[in-house]
Amino acid sequence: MKFEAVIGLEVHAELSTASKIFCACATKYGAEANTQTCPVCLGLPGTLPVLNEKAVEYCIRAGLALNCRIADFSKLDRKNYFYPDLPKAYQISQYDLPLCRDGFLTLASGKRIGITRIHIEEDAGKLMHSPEGEGFSLVDYNRAGVPLIEIVTAPDLATPEEAVEFLEKLRRILIYLGISDCKMEEGSLRCDANISLKPAGAETLGTKTELKNINSFKALGRALAYEIERQAELLAEGKTVKQETRKWEEAKQRTLSLRSKEDTQDYRYFPDPDLVPVELDQAYVAAIAASLPELPEAKKRRLIEEYKLPEYDADLLTGSRHLADFFEAVLKDYCNPKAASNFIMGELFRLMGEEGLAPEALALNPAHLADILRRIDQGELSVSQGKKVFEKAFRTGASPAEIIAAEGLRQISDEASLRTVVTQVLAAHPQSVNDYLNGKTKVAQFLTGQVMRETKGQANPQLIKELLEEELAKLRP
Numbered sequence: 001m002k003f004e005a006v007i008g009l010e011v012h013a014e015l016s017t018a019s020k021i022f023c024a025c026a027t028k029y030g031a032e033a034n035t036q037t038c039p040v041c042l043g044l045p046g047t048l049p050v051l052n053e054k055a056v057e058y059c060i061r062a063g064l065a066l067n068c069r070i071a072d073f074s075k076l077d078r079k080n081y082f083y084p085d086l087p088k089a090y091q092i093s094q095y096d097l098p099l100c101r102d103g104f105l106t107l108a109s110g111k112r113i114g115i116t117r118i119h120i121e122e123d124a125g126k127l128m129h130s131p132e133g134e135g136f137s138l139v140d141y142n143r144a145g146v147p148l149i150e151i152v153t154a155p156d157l158a159t160p161e162e163a164v165e166f167l168e169k170l171r172r173i174l175i176y177l178g179i180s181d182c183k184m185e186e187g188s189l190r191c192d193a194n195i196s197l198k199p200a201g202a203e204t205l206g207t208k209t210e211l212k213n214i215n216s217f218k219a220l221g222r223a224l225a226y227e228i229e230r231q232a233e234l235l236a237e238g239k240t241v242k243q244e245t246r247k248w249e250e251a252k253q254r255t256l257s258l259r260s261k262e263d264t265q266d267y268r269y270f271p272d273p274d275l276v277p278v279e280l281d282q283a284y285v286a287a288i289a290a291s292l293p294e295l296p297e298a299k300k301r302r303l304i305e306e307y308k309l310p311e312y313d314a315d316l317l318t319g320s321r322h323l324a325d326f327f328e329a330v331l332k333d334y335c336n337p338k339a340a341s342n343f344i345m346g347e348l349f350r351l352m353g354e355e356g357l358a359p360e361a362l363a364l365n366p367a368h369l370a371d372i373l374r375r376i377d378q379g380e381l382s383v384s385q386g387k388k389v390f391e392k393a394f395r396t397g398a399s400p401a402e403i404i405a406a407e408g409l410r411q412i413s414d415e416a417s418l419r420t421v422v423t424q425v426l427a428a429h430p431q432s433v434n435d436y437l438n439g440k441t442k443v444a445q446f447l448t449g450q451v452m453r454e455t456k457g458q459a460n461p462q463l464i465k466e467l468l469e470e471e472l473a474k475l476r477p
């Protein structure tokens, strides 16, 4: 029997607010354990939470970018469970009245993936377990109370590839919005996946499993592919799939049963009596909508139309808002978009890769790249010299003019002085000239090399070629 997969994602993104969601503690990643805590986020008796308005605003930004309806009335609820990473023994989240619902995100194929809801909630602390057998665990509450949004999709995804594309597109949007840095390796973007199989064409859904511990895009694709195969085998043998939570084991490239799946009733949700409901007026939401930046898909379309870039280039350049801004800043002083795009995708990407530099950390002055590209176009620098100057500008921040002066990197395009060198070289190598005139045109390469040597590599190669041909023609008997 042929099966179809039905996949939904639950994505958690840590919001990049300066302080936590219900207290004034800092949210900086990587601080010494338990240094960013206070009685509120430690859940001490008698403390009261105060909602961080920024967290609400950021959630609305995400909702608007993902075509959601924004609730004018929303509330916060307690989700109860006992675990040492949760100091209050409940997590403040949203249950039946989330801030955003009924949105969608469109894949490259044009398929719309429904966004069921987006809500705000607080993160839990982090447990560190002792090595096997030593029997203790440590807890760091720096993360407890860091604001999160949870984005829940409809079960509209049909393949691991669609799921990965969705997550990549979503990540790009959240970063463009400036509301999360979405670093999967630091846990600021986390993704759980629900997956079930049903016979091809069937209406009713099969039993789903929930996959956790997915720490990269690659892991998401592989975990889903593994789970599709596992469930298909069970069903083909006439067995049933158990509703459970399974853990992706990266080292063994498999999923493993973790626990039977909780129902929402297990969490005994109820409205948090310490927090007032969130009531939003339309003007407030409209002001946030007006402040949204150009989103990745729109930017990509515009780069294609405005600069006649191929889709491939536009896609790579809009991979980061900073990079796209950098590209457009270069074009303020330089008028060949495709040449700028090629240089960025080639040289800039290479150097950023070598340095492990994210586009946000790029300190290069776009006017410097424009300057280098103009000098290459005008023949003042050869392409390889241009790359050399660019690398120096990238590493030191110095201007191309400074670098060219310091390195003596000017390309000799002055015809008269180059012609003198060419005639000198021809006079010094009569044998080669003879060979050339007798049809061994390959020695032109040797002669070019000699001219390059005389000019310390600074001669314009195209001009050398032309002058050599002219001067050799004069020597023909």
Ligand SMILES: [Zn+2]
Pocket: 020, 023, 024, 025, 036, 037, 038, 039, 040, 041, 042, 145
């Ligand atoms: Zn605190």
